[in-house]
Amino acid sequence: MINSSLVLSIVTFIYGFSAVMYTSAWIFGKDAPARIARFVGMVGICGNLVGFLMRWSESYGHGYGHIPLSNLYESLAFFALTIALISLVIELRYRNYMISTFAMPLAFLALAYASLSPGISDKIQPLIPALKSNWLTTHVVTCFLGYAGFATAFGIGIMYLVRAWVPTSEGGLISRLPEGYVLDELIQKTVMFGFLFLTVGIITGAVWANSAWGSYWSWDPKETWSLITWFVYAIMLHLRYMRGWGGEKIAVLSIVGFMAVMFTYFGVNYLPGLHSYGSM
Amino acid sequence: MNKKQVGKGPMGTLWGVFSSVRLSVIVLTLLAVTSIIGTVIPQNASPLMYVDRFGEAAYGVLNFLDIFDMYHSWWFQLLMVLLGINLVVCSLDRFPGMLKIVRRRQRFAPGRYQRAFKGDTLRFIGAPEEIAHDLSRRLRSVMGRITLVGEGTSWFLYAEKGRWTRMGVFVVHASVILLLAGGLLGSLFGFEGYMNIPEGETAREVKLRGSDATIPLEFSLRCDDFDVSFYDTGAPNEYRSDLVVVEEGGEVLSKRIVVNDPLRYKGISIYQSSYGQVAPESIDFSFTSKSSGMNYSRTGTMGEPIVIPEGLGTFTPMHFANNYTFRGHAVGDTVLAVLEVEGKAPLQLALPIKFASFDRMRGGAVAVTIGDFEHRYYTGLQVTKDPGVWLVYAGFVLLIIGCYITFFMSHRGYMVEVAPVKKGATVTLYGNANKNKLGMEMAIRRLTEKLEKETRALEGQVKR
Numbered sequence: 001m002i003n004s005s006l007v008l009s010i011v012t013f014i015y016g017f018s019a020v021m022y023t024s025a026w027i028f029g030k031d032a033p034a035r036i037a038r039f040v041g042m043v044g045i046c047g048n049l050v051g052f053l054m055r056w057s058e059s060y061g062h063g064y065g066h067i068p069l070s071n072l073y074e075s076l077a078f079f080a081l082t083i084a085l086i087s088l089v090i091e092l093r094y095r096n097y098m099i100s101t102f103a104m105p106l107a108f109l110a111l112a113y114a115s116l117s118p119g120i121s122d123k124i125q126p127l128i129p130a131l132k133s134n135w136l137t138t139h140v141v142t143c144f145l146g147y148a149g150f151a152t153a154f155g156i157g158i159m160y161l162v163r164a165w166v167p168t169s170e171g172g173l174i175s176r177l178p179e180g181y182v183l184d185e186l187i188q189k190t191v192m193f194g195f196l197f198l199t200v201g202i203i204t205g206a207v208w209a210n211s212a213w214g215s216y217w218s219w220d221p222k223e224t225w226s227l228i229t230w231f232v233y234a235i236m237l238h239l240r241y242m243r244g245w246g247g248e249k250i251a252v253l254s255i256v257g258f259m260a261v262m263f264t265y266f267g268v269n270y271l272p273g274l275h276s277y278g279s280m
Numbered sequence: 281m282n283k284k285q286v287g288k289g290p291m292g293t294l295w296g297v298f299s300s301v302r303l304s305v306i307v308l309t310l311l312a313v314t315s316i317i318g319t320v321i322p323q324n325a326s327p328l329m330y331v332d333r334f335g336e337a338a339y340g341v342l343n344f345l346d347i348f349d350m351y352h353s354w355w356f357q358l359l360m361v362l363l364g365i366n367l368v369v370c371s372l373d374r375f376p377g378m379l380k381i382v383r384r385r386q387r388f389a390p391g392r393y394q395r396a397f398k399g400d401t402l403r404f405i406g407a408p409e410e411i412a413h414d415l416s417r418r419l420r421s422v423m424g425r426i427t428l429v430g431e432g433t434s435w436f437l438y439a440e441k442g443r444w445t446r447m448g449v450f451v452v453h454a455s456v457i458l459l460l461a462g463g464l465l466g467s468l469f470g471f472e473g474y475m476n477i478p479e480g481e482t483a484r485e486v487k488l489r490g491s492d493a494t495i496p497l498e499f500s501l502r503c504d505d506f507d508v509s510f511y512d513t514g515a516p517n518e519y520r521s522d523l524v525v526v527e528e529g530g531e532v533l534s535k536r537i538v539v540n541d542p543l544r545y546k547g548i549s550i551y552q553s554s555y556g557q558v559a560p561e562s563i564d565f566s567f568t569s570k571s572s573g574m575n576y577s578r579t580g581t582m583g584e585p586i587v588i589p590e591g592l593g594t595f596t597p598m599h600f601a602n603n604y605t606f607r608g609h610a611v612g613d614t615v616l617a618v619l620e621v622e623g624k625a626p627l628q629l630a631l632p633i634k635f636a637s638f639d640r641m642r643g644g645a646v647a648v649t650i651g652d653f654e655h656r657y658y659t660g661l662q663v664t665k666d667p668g669v670w671l672v673y674a675g676f677v678l679l680i681i682g683c684y685i686t687f688f689m690s691h692r693g694y695m696v697e698v699a700p701v702k703k704g705a706t707v708t709l710y711g712n713a714n715k716n717k718l719g720m721e722m723a724i725r726r727l728t729e730k731l732e733k734e735t736r737a738l739e740g741q742v743k744r
Contacts, residue, residue, distance in 0.1 A: 063512075064511060064517075125513070125515065126511040126513060126515055126517065128515060128516060129516055129517070129518055129519055129538065129539040129540070129552075130539055130540070132518075132538075132539065132540055133540040182718065185716075185717065185718040186718075189716070189718075192687035192688070193687075195683065195687070196680075196683045196684060196687055196688075199679060199680060199683050200680055203676045203679065203680065206672075206676070207673070207676070210669065211540060211541075211542065212539055212540045212542075212551070213551055213553065213662060214472070214542060214549045214550075214551040214662050214663075214664035214666075215472060215662075215664060215666075216666075216669065216672060217463075219318060219323065219351045221319040224315050224316075224318060224319045224351075225319060227315060228312045228315050228316065231308050231309075231311055231312035231315075232312055234308055235305055235308045235309060235312070238301055238304055238305055238308075239305060242301040243301060243305075268319075271319055271320070
């Protein structure tokens with residue numbers, strides 16, 4: 001029987017194929033594989049969206065309908081969707097497929113982790129009382145848009161460092177990466193995008209917490225880690241704007257920042273608190 | 281880094297320190313790094329647990345540094361105060377200069393666009409003056425109000441947009457100050473506590489969190505009913521309490537609250553946060569003798585000894601515990617009791633309600649099972665007062681607006697140069713932006729392409 005888990009498993013392979021095509025476009029310096037990769041990536045995004053919507057409707061079949069953003073599996077599926085979508089938008093806007101070459105593998109990994117890891121259950125579970133709120137959608141969607149922005153910045157940061165540290169040969173792999181200054185500005189743009197949405201995500205979380213538990217901030221590990229992440233990127237933006245940092249230093253910071261994001265997302269599950277995705 | 285220092289001397293130096301971005305970066309880094317501690321070491325747990333985990337000596341040191349309640353420690357608060365002062369001084373230091381920039385009249389000099397992004401040069405047919413006037417009409421929708429300046433034989437079009445967006449960063453900083461002020465106000469004049477009210481009873485005292493103190497509310501709360509419902513999977517679906525506010529003997533307000541829908545009255549918010557079984561007045565016990573197989577039923581109350589027949593001893597129910605942990609396993613509500621048999625040491629018994637034959641596993645001469653008792657819930661309510669919350673919310677709104685202005689809007693300047701050549705003029709677009717220079721570059725490129733296309737359509741020919 002076709003269900004959302006099956007659809008999302010298939011999408012995993014579609015993303016994987018798209019990532020492979022992007023990489024071969026890069027390696028062989030040809031445009032044709034990139035065009036295929038773009039098309040396949042779009043198919044993947046549609047499939048990902050269909051899987052998301054199917055899961056939403058399936059939850060109604062179980063008698064407790066809710067938006068599929070309530071556990072690790074569902075959040076990873078949504079994370080993959082946002083990464084793929086953002087990288088494709090940047091690709092089309094900047095007419096350069098290299099961004100997707102580095103971001104599509106991340107979308108693939110996120111979904112592969114969700115679909116294949118034995119520790120992650122794809123069962124549709126009912127919402128516990130604390131999650132029953134209209135804030136759930138806004139809070140989770142904005143947080144993940146933020147995460148996706150930072151993930152893209154991370155991919156671009158890696159690209160920048162590869163370009164800066166690996167010796168370039170005329171017509172070689174490295175020379176096909178976008179110009180350093182373009183990457184530099186893209187890191188900044190994606191970080192600003194991520195920062196705005198992380199800010200909105202933290203704020204919606206705080207307002208929700210205040211309406212659910214009577215305290216907008218309680219230093220729960222997830223809250224604290226999201227604030228740490230916010231601090232890291234705030235520092236980065238200040239260094240950039242006020243101290244003129246750029247290039248490699250900013251690329252390194254985009255990677256450090258993403259480590260904080262990843263810890264906020266996954267690491268916190270191993271710490272006590274309200275946000276751990278329970279038993280996953 | 282800011283350039284000017286207000287005067288000299290210690291005040292000037294201090295001002296210089298507090299208005300520096302270096303201090304902001306240091307304070308933010310310290311906040312980020314120290315915040316990690318509290319996510320790794322559980323906060324506000326019992327001293328026993330800490331001693332068990334870290335040892336006596338380390339506990340002493342860590343406790344001295346307030347590590348176990350670090351987010352409320354003097355040094356963490358000090359960091360936040362430093363951040364606040366830094367923000368205020370920074371903003372005061374830079375605001376006048378920025379205001380001057382924002383208020384300054386636009387200057388019309390080609391030199392200002394020397395380092396701007398420059399588009400491809402297009403060639404138009406016609407008189408330069410006419411072309412310039414025509415362009416200023418066509419570009420108005422994109423560039424805003426255009427000023428035409430003639431210089432020698434050339435014409436220059438100047439336009440500017442979003443000068444005020446340079447103020448966005450002050451909006452962000454003001455919002456953070458509001459957040460800090462709101463937090464401070466809440467911690468000074470607010471409180472956070474809880475109260476447990478059994479169904480049918482009325483209460484007024486709030487136990488404060490993190491201390492043994494209680495404070496009375498201005499009104500009383502009665503819990504008429506509590507209910508918990510479960511999904512088929514056994515996971516909780518909804519906790520709800522029917523609450524009534526009683527003031528001076530009269531019922532003022534009644535509301536059914538659930539987890540995400542609190543009751544608010546006179547600045548106090550009351551939230552559903554937990555529940556439990558009220559310790560029953562009396563419980564039916566059943567004693568099974570191992571040797572005779574006989575069952576004896578008795579009704580007991582806490583602290584009252586029951587003598588079991590056949591000389592099997594004296595049984596005393598001592599305590600009704602919610603969510604009892606038996607050898608590391610959560611066994612739920614449990615009756616704790618003592619069994620005394622002559623000539624033997626008294627025995628502690630745990631009798632979980634959920635597992636009726638639990639005591640049989642002990643393999644004693646008598647097995648105790650729990651029969652009927654009156655089931656009554658109490659509702660666990662979180663009670664808070666936070667007069668600073670509106671400042672914080674205002675800060676939230678400003679923060680989002682400020683971030684949007686700062687990140688996605690910029691101060692953009694345009695210049696179009698119309699220079700005469702034989703039978704026409706060359707047209708070049710220049711663009712400047714204080715942020716998102718790549719975006720400006722693309723905008724100029726697209727605008728140039730668009731102009732070229734339109735002109736080609738108009739004139740039926742194009743020359744580059």
